[in-house]
Amino acid sequence: MADLSLILAPQTAADQATIDKLDERVFGPGRFARSAYRLREGVPADLRLSYVARVGTYLVGANRITHIRCGETPILLLGPLSVEPAFRSSGIGEALVNKSLEAARAAGHKLVILVGDLAYYQRMGFRLVPEGRLVFPGPVDPARLLYCPLTDDGLDSIGGRVTRARLG
Template identity: 70%
Template sequence: MTDLSLVLSPLTQADLGAIERLDERAFGPGRFARSAYRLREGVEPDYHLSFAARVGTLLVGANRMTPILCGDSPALLLGPLTVDPAFRSSGIGEALVGKSLEAARTAGHALVLLVGDLSYYSRMGFVPAPPDRLAFIGPVDPDRLLYHELVEGAFAQARGKVRRAGARGSPIA
């Protein structure tokens, strides 16, 4: 049998249709009501920081990094992180997150937020955000709001309303 290795490559617009179908299988239609999804509406991910995972030619996972603003401070929103159910618990999600964090650090970004499970993301250096520090456009379980500093002390600047940002960090109405 041929050994098919995992390949992580930068996300492209051509990948988005397959990723949308993967997200549908993994998260269902209710995903669009989530606050993190609403933040990403109408904003392209940063394709240099977002990755697709393939085994051979099969797309088995993907993640996106989207520019956001926390008050006036630029940050990135990680997610959705999606792994095909048949390939879960094989390290693909951690590999995707690690690749995105390293790319973001190299590109000079300072802070990454996500809404997710601390038990999973703490292995990659994410910690809980202090309560009442950030306000989302919709409800977010405060126990699931996590951050990762790519530059020490970056979270100290993050306060206020979390909102969409364009590619250059400017607010989107």
């Protein structure tokens, strides 16, 4: 019988088509209008920090980390985090996020932000961004703008307008 244990691995370029289909199933076509998607547009995911989850050979979850900026400071954006509906509530999303946070911390990054549900992400170390601290492009519910410091001073010197990373 095949081994059906969960395997977490860094994303590869070969995973992208499958991840795109998963994101379509999970979030639908309206996802492209969201502010976080606009920040990721044209900026490739950091494959060293982005992970997939497989059960056997079946891709059941994925998350993405993208380099962005806050003012002149490089920071990271987590998302989308997507898990096949049949595999939700099994810890896969949390495992993916924790794996990415560990990799980002080990690579020397200071801060990860995301737009999401505090009740879900707080158990992974995310907190509500203090009001007015980060200026996100486009409409974002301030109650869903979250950060996770990867160092003791992760948010201390960071504030201002959040923008795409400069390519090149």
